Amino acid sequence: MGFTYPLLSDADAGVIRRYDLLHRGAGPKGADIARPAEFLIDSQGIIRWVNSTDNIAVRARPEQVLAAFNERRGD
């Protein structure tokens, strides 16, 4: 499909639940779907930055994520 990054499918929302990111009934026909959230993970698998919006229309912009990455790469 032309993606240059992996697009993973969490069909039963198992991972979404494990990350406590389930938004009950917010999907089409009242389905449970993920709330938007972005995590920056370092090479050791440790979370270094999180963006959890309080408005589902507002997501992290690419430049925000890049800035978060650049700020932390030296640590």
Place this chain on the structure above:
Amino acid sequence: MDLAVGDGKIDMKRNWNWSLWIGFFLTLAGFFSYQFFAQFPVTRDFPWANLLLFAVGAIFLLAGLVRAFVRPQLYRGKVFGSIFALLSLFIFGFFAYGVFYVLRQVPASLSAPRIGEKAPAFTLPDQNGKPTALMDLISPNGAILIFYRGHW
């Protein structure tokens, strides 16, 4: 203008009160353009473009109403202007409820992984159906994990 003289009946030659029509049209535009403006982060993060349309629409509606009520012998619109204004209020109220209330009903996610914690491991199928573990995606630079929904 002396068109409104007569025996007290409504004179059909009064001026059309275009201000009311323009105001109502702008209100509708402010509402229905949400889908369009939501495509761009700059007009989606805060819906200022829609609010601007609503505001200009309100000015036109108000101007039209003032004309209709202050100079009814010259301008139409006492009745349909009031209806337009009421409808516009409802439409704006519905819009504001959606944008400023419904969109902010996000679960608290109090148990979501936090900074400093290890990202919980998982394996999920990718777009080609191939099982992919989070750890396989972490490069020497790390990884960005995005939970999203919808088309943006």
